[in-house]
Amino acid sequence: MDNGTIVHVDYELYNAENGDLLETTLESIAKEQEMHQEGRTYTPLTTVVGAGQLIEGFEESLMEAKVGKEYDIVIEPTKAYGDKDTSLIETINQDKLMRAVQDPKSLYIGASVEIGGRNGTLTLAAAGRYRVDFNHPLAGRSLRYKYTIVKVIEDRAEKIAALLKSNTGHDDFEVEFEGDDVSITVPQAMLFDTNAAMMKFRVVSVLRDATDVAKVSFVEVHEARVAAAEEDEHDCEDPDCGHESHSHGEEE
Numbered sequence: 001m002d003n004g005t006i007v008h009v010d011y012e013l014y015n016a017e018n019g020d021l022l023e024t025t026l027e028s029i030a031k032e033q034e035m036h037q038e039g040r041t042y043t044p045l046t047t048v049v050g051a052g053q054l055i056e057g058f059e060e061s062l063m064e065a066k067v068g069k070e071y072d073i074v075i076e077p078t079k080a081y082g083d084k085d086t087s088l089i090e091t092i093n094q095d096k097l098m099r100a101v102q103d104p105k106s107l108y109i110g111a112s113v114e115i116g117g118r119n120g121t122l123t124l125a126a127a128g129r130y131r132v133d134f135n136h137p138l139a140g141r142s143l144r145y146k147y148t149i150v151k152v153i154e155d156r157a158e159k160i161a162a163l164l165k166s167n168t169g170h171d172d173f174e175v176e177f178e179g180d181d182v183s184i185t186v187p188q189a190m191l192f193d194t195n196a197a198m199m200k201f202r203v204v205s206v207l208r209d210a211t212d213v214a215k216v217s218f219v220e221v222h223e224a225r226v227a228a229a230e231e232d233e234h235d236c237e238d239p240d241c242g243h244e245s246h247s248h249g250e251e252e
Contacts, residue, residue: 003051004051006047006159007047007149007153008150010045010150011147012029015143016143057079058145062149088135090120092131119134120132164184168203
């Protein structure tokens with residue numbers, strides 16, 4: 001695969017040391033391993049080969065892979081999430097932890113915690129002292145990937161649609177081209193996403209790196225509100241309801 005190729009990949013990720021399934025894009029495997037998540041849509045991973053979106057060992061393997069062929073590889077920690085850094089394992093007192101945690105009942109060994117803007121894992125609790133590991137949860141582990149490149153995306157519109165969904169988690173974008181310029185109408189659901197601004201910034205960067213688009217424009221359509229009086233009229237089942245006095249023609 002050449003650098004910059006956009007592909008769909010189905011994969012299974014295992015802890016190579018004990019065989020536990022960690023992630024998968026395949027619903028059948030998730031059910032088989034009793035890791036199925038209700039409400040989740042299982043679809044192939046969209047990635048740009050060589051763009052550094054994945055761990056180093058996986059990226060290197062993808063660059064040598066062929067479409068439709070299944071691969072089974074083991075990646076050592078140095079090309080995955082690195083070795084454990086003992087300096088990132090800290091002992092903190094109870095007061096500091098409680099100030100950082102909104103719900104003390106959520107604390108248990110193995111729980112994720114955020115302290116001072118850093119994400120960590122609670123690994124020990126004893127006598128009012130807590131040990132938190134700020135390493136990546138998969139640091140120090142060898143990982144096994146079973147994967148297949150199921151599709152190489154060639155069409156420009158399809159590339160953009162795939163990158164939009166993979167970088168925002170939203171779909172139903174409307175995309176229009178004018179030469180090399182692209183106009184993207186943002187779906188209604190994304191308008192209310194608190195991370196929308198950051199998503200758009202990331203999308204622009206990804207599209208410019210992975211496609212041949214020039215100018216990127218976003219269109220936001222905010223639907224008109226229905227006037228309260230009109231809502232009341234529509235909600236009323238009595239045929240004589242609301243005939244006495246209504247105000248018409250008001251705009252917002």
